[in-house]
Amino acid sequence: MRAILPRAHLSRAWAVLVLGVLVLTAGLYANGGSLVDQLVLHRLTVVFFVVAITVGELFRLRLPSGREAAPLASASALGIVFLGQVDGEPTFDVAAGFVVLVVATGLLLAAVVRAAQGGAVRLEQVAARLVGVAVAAWLARAFAPNGRSLWSLEVDLAVSPWLVAIGMVAVAGVGIGVELVLSSAVRSERQRSPWLAALRDEFGEVAPLTSAVVASGPMVALMAPALGLLSLPAALFPLAITYVAVGHYVQNRVTYRQTIATLSHLTEHGGYTPTGHAERVADLSVRMGRVLGISDRELRDVEYAALLHDLGQISLVEPIPDGATVLAAPSDQRDIADEGARIIRHAEGLDVVADYVEAQTTPYRQVRELGEEVPMASRIIKVANAFDDLTGGREDPAEVRAANERIHLGLGYQYDPEVVEALAVATSDTTVGRVEEREPAAR
Amino acid sequence: MTTEAPPPEGGAARRVPDATNIYVGAVAAVGICLTAAAIRLDGIKFDPTFWVLLLLAMLAWWFGSVDIAAGRVRLSFTSIVMLAAMALVGPAGAGIVGMVMGPFETGRAPLRARVFNAGMFATMGVVGGAAYTAAGGVSGGTDPVGTWQVVLRIGIPVLVADVVQFAINVVLIAIVVRLAAGLSMRTQMGRILSSAGAAHLGYGVIAFIMVVLWGPADLGSASVFLILPPLLVAQWAYRQYAEEIKGHERALHVLVAAVEAKAPHLVGHSTRVAELSAFMAEHLGLRAQVVADVRVAGMLHDLGLTTLPTGLVRSTGVVGGRGLRGYPARGVRLLSGLSFLSGALDAIGRHRDAVTPGVPDGPELSVPALVVGLADEYDLLTEVGTPDGALVPRDDALALLRRTPAGREDLLRALEHALSRRAGVAS
Numbered sequence: 075m076r077a078i079l080p081r082a083h084l085s086r087a088w089a090v091l092v093l094g095v096l097v098l099t100a101g102l103y104a105n106g107g108s109l110v111d112q113l114v115l116h117r118l119t120v121v122f123f124v125v126a127i128t129v130g131e132l133f134r135l136r137l138p139s140g141r142e143a144a145p146l147a148s149a150s151a152l153g154i155v156f157l158g159q160v161d162g163e164p165t166f167d168v169a170a171g172f173v174v175l176v177v178a179t180g181l182l183l184a185a186v187v188r189a190a191q192g193g194a195v196r197l198e199q200v201a202a203r204l205v206g207v208a209v210a211a212w213l214a215r216a217f218a219p220n221g222r223s224l225w226s227l228e229v230d231l232a233v234s235p236w237l238v239a240i241g242m243v244a245v246a247g248v249g250i251g252v253e254l255v256l257s258s259a260v261r262s263e264r265q266r267s268p269w270l271a272a273l274r275d276e277f278g279e280v281a282p283l284t285s286a287v288v289a290s291g292p293m294v295a296l297m298a299p300a301l302g303l304l305s306l307p308a309a310l311f312p313l314a315i316t317y318v319a320v321g322h323y324v325q326n327r328v329t330y331r332q333t334i335a336t337l338s339h340l341t342e343h344g345g346y347t348p349t350g351h352a353e354r355v356a357d358l359s360v361r362m363g364r365v366l367g368i369s370d371r372e373l374r375d376v377e378y379a380a381l382l383h384d385l386g387q388i389s390l391v392e393p394i395p396d397g398a399t400v401l402a403a404p405s406d407q408r409d410i411a412d413e414g415a416r417i418i419r420h421a422e423g424l425d426v427v428a429d430y431v432e433a434q435t436t437p438y439r440q441v442r443e444l445g446e447e448v449p450m451a452s453r454i455i456k457v458a459n460a461f462d463d464l465t466g467g468r469e470d471p472a473e474v475r476a477a478n479e480r481i482h483l484g485l486g487y488q489y490d491p492e493v494v495e496a497l498a499v500a501t502s503d504t505t506v507g508r509v510e511e512r513e514p515a516a517r
Numbered sequence: 518m519t520t521e522a523p524p525p526e527g528g529a530a531r532r533v534p535d536a537t538n539i540y541v542g543a544v545a546a547v548g549i550c551l552t553a554a555a556i557r558l559d560g561i562k563f564d565p566t567f568w569v570l571l572l573l574a575m576l577a578w579w580f581g582s583v584d585i586a587a588g589r590v591r592l593s594f595t596s597i598v599m600l601a602a603m604a605l606v607g608p609a610g611a612g613i614v615g616m617v618m619g620p621f622e623t624g625r626a627p628l629r630a631r632v633f634n635a636g637m638f639a640t641m642g643v644v645g646g647a648a649y650t651a652a653g654g655v656s657g658g659t660d661p662v663g664t665w666q667v668v669l670r671i672g673i674p675v676l677v678a679d680v681v682q683f684a685i686n687v688v689l690i691a692i693v694v695r696l697a698a699g700l701s702m703r704t705q706m707g708r709i710l711s712s713a714g715a716a717h718l719g720y721g722v723i724a725f726i727m728v729v730l731w732g733p734a735d736l737g738s739a740s741v742f743l744i745l746p747p748l749l750v751a752q753w754a755y756r757q758y759a760e761e762i763k764g765h766e767r768a769l770h771v772l773v774a775a776v777e778a779k780a781p782h783l784v785g786h787s788t789r790v791a792e793l794s795a796f797m798a799e800h801l802g803l804r805a806q807v808v809a810d811v812r813v814a815g816m817l818h819d820l821g822l823t824t825l826p827t828g829l830v831r832s833t834g835v836v837g838g839r840g841l842r843g844y845p846a847r848g849v850r851l852l853s854g855l856s857f858l859s860g861a862l863d864a865i866g867r868h869r870d871a872v873t874p875g876v877p878d879g880p881e882l883s884v885p886a887l888v889v890g891l892a893d894e895y896d897l898l899t900e901v902g903t904p905d906g907a908l909v910p911r912d913d914a915l916a917l918l919r920r921t922p923a924g925r926e927d928l929l930r931a932l933e934h935a936l937s938r939r940a941g942v943a944s
Binding site: 161162235236239243282283285286288289290292293296297299300301302303304308309311312313315316318319320322323326327329330332333334335336337339340343344345385388389390391413416417418420421422423424 | 660661662663664667668719722723725726729730733734735736737739742743744745746747748750751752753754755757758761762763764765767768769770771772773774775778779820823824825826827828847850851852854855856857
């Protein structure tokens with residue numbers, strides 16, 4: 075197990091981590107004297123929510139990009155942020171700092187369990203979540219523009235509950251928003267992609283889940299006066315359905331990709347292309363795409379096109395040596411690409427992928443001089459393919475350098491300079507362009 | 518409702534049986550009478566709660582219900598709205614809500630289905646509402662206080678009402694399907710219970726949350742806005758899921774296209790074999806999952822050819838071709854990583870053994886392998902032919918097949934049945 079501290083040069087990650095520690099310290103400091111009394115008084119409530127957050131954190135959803143989400147934990151955390159009256163328990167009248175401590179306990183417990191199971195925990199991501207919760211707790215319990223905080227309105231029976239509900243949803247939205255901004259900042263730094271692109275992907279991919287979480291958190295607090303602590307599992311139930319539904323969707327996405335990958339194996343089993351070539355080109359293309367700020371949605375088609383870029387070789391009567399198209403005559407390259415695209419077009423819905431495969435052989439010169447439209451995806455695949463043909467998948471620094479140099483010679487004529495730049499960035503470090511929270515497997 | 522399957526329509530040409538029409542009319546009449554009686558007995562309050570529920574009833578279909586993988590997963594808003602109405606506005610109100618909800622079904626549901634749905638939903642609303650009250654449920658302003666009171670006076674009654682409405686739903690649907698399509702009631706009820714039973718428990722819990730937020734938590738109709746987002750997101754995810762499944766099936770066609778690029782003389786062959794195999798499997802009474810597996814196996818049985826040298830594949834006829842011996846095993850190796858194809862691998866791997874004269878090596882051949890082998894060989898003989906284009910007439914082909922391990926009487930009958938069914942479909 076490792077709790078992964080960010081590497082030394084990642085300043086944003088360190089900043090977020092420090093921010094998280096500060097928030098935690100402030101919570102401890104503010105509650106210093108009354109902490110034990112509060113814990114004893116609210117022991118049952120605290121245990122309930124800590125368990126919910128811990129369990130929710132352990133049941134994470136791994137989204138198609140590799141990003142992870144823990145909707146049940148997030149909703150539980152938001153639930154305790156707003157918690158007021160609880161039937162059968164003392165009213166949860168605590169400072170924002172106390173809420174932060176409870177949530178931090180749940181998050182850290184889950185981190186310990188994950189670590190014990192051999193998983194990797196990115197502390198700066200945990201810190202980002204904690205800061206988001208702290209902002210929401212502060213807005214709900216301490217921020218009082220007219221001398222009344224949202225929390226005091228909530229326990230005041232004279233105030234219309236649905237006004238309070240609107241306030242809760244807004245605060246929950248801000249809290250989650252802060253978390254997403256921070257975690258995308260950290261991510262963009264690590265994967266070397268533009269922050270705005272990372273932010274857009276972060277919000278885009280988790281937006282549906284987030285809206286469900288933002289509604290579920292307040293639901294816990296709103297039902298608690300009537301249902302007591304039972305309101306926590308009850309309010310999480312609809313979200314659990316969401317969780318299962320998204321899980322199905324993600325799982326199916328995985329098998330779809332396997333099917334596409336099978337297509338890439340056809341040429342490998344036939345000896346037309348070297349084993350693993352298509353997967354490597356796909357991996358490299360996606361990472362380069364992230365460096366270039368291409369959206370997750372488009373990256374999926376980039377990945378599929380990269381997996382299938384050599385499919386056209388399947389009907390060659392004479393295999394080309396080592397399947398290395400970079401060494402083949404330009405007209406042969408074009409024929410192979412056209413044949414591949416023709417085969418892919420048999421499936422409706424993969425037209426974009428076919429277009430990418432078709433255009434992968436067009437030299438960049440034709441974009442520059444003749445104004446021909448070549449999709450960025452195709453330019454990326456062209457470069458990634460050339461790189462893999464030249465290195466043969468070997469990661470020896472000398473070979474990587476030689477391949478980079480050789481591709482540099484084709485700069486502007488064969489290859490798009492911007493894409494070649496992205497190749498240099500992506501091949502400099504294996505973590506570049508990867509979304510996964512866990513470290514890439516050691517090779 | 519998970520199962521408001523409108524009575525199956527036989528297309529414009531088929532005359533609607535009279536018994537079905539009478540039944541549909543009776544259901545509608547019962548729904549109207551029950552609702553009228555409930556209004557008479559209980560009276561009805563036209564308060565904001567009622568109007569909001571009525572509005573939800575009209576929108577419930579629009580939110581829709583998604584059906585995934587033959588009814589295994591479903592999420593339907595009509596059930597939730599109906600249950601909430603029973604608890605919030607009582608039997609009379611729920612009857613009216615149901616009557617309004619029925620006809621609003623979206624899509625091209627025929628008039629008869631809309632009338633039937635109106636009657637059925639109204640009946641469910643009134644009887645379910647009465648069950649809610651009988652189980653000790655409270656409604657209309659008197660909110661229980663305390664966790665256990667809420668569970669006892671709202672939670673359990675909602676579940677009782679849930680069971681009652683589901684039971685009415687299942688029975689009324691099973692009867693209409695029996696009348697219109699002649700399916701046995703027991704089969705139909707079993708099918709509905711196994712596919713939608715668990716989901717209905719879920720609707721009960723969601724309706725409970727909605728009622729608690731509405732009444733005891735004093736949120737009123739605003740509760741809808743809290744409970745909808747997670748459900749709509751789940752809905753969205755299932756839509757995406759359904760889309761992906763379609764995309765996935767299309768991706769399998771790319772595999773077929775790859776075979777055809779390699780071996781142009783086999784264009785159309787995989788599709789024909791898939792269809793014939795599936796028809797045969799159905800005729801043999803195999804389970805639905807096995808039929809699906811056989812279809813996929815028929816579709817992908819030649820995939821291994823893609824890994825052989827192009828020249829060899831194009832010059833060698835597949836029928837009895839010696840140079841192409843190992844290709845079924847190669848196909849299996851290609852597909853072995855795909856978990857959803859695991860049921861089809863055996864048939865893909867051994868379909869050639871099924872039609873190679875003599876005793877096959879290894880364990881006994883499975884029925885799917887025999888079916889795919891037979892369909893494949895028949896199509897090769899009669900439609901693809903030898904490399905020089907010579908085709909074998911149908912009867913000669915059948916005689917040839919009789920001499921192979923797959924030449925069992927029942928299988929050959931299934932093949933002939935499948936052939937005539939295909940001819941029927943084509944004309």
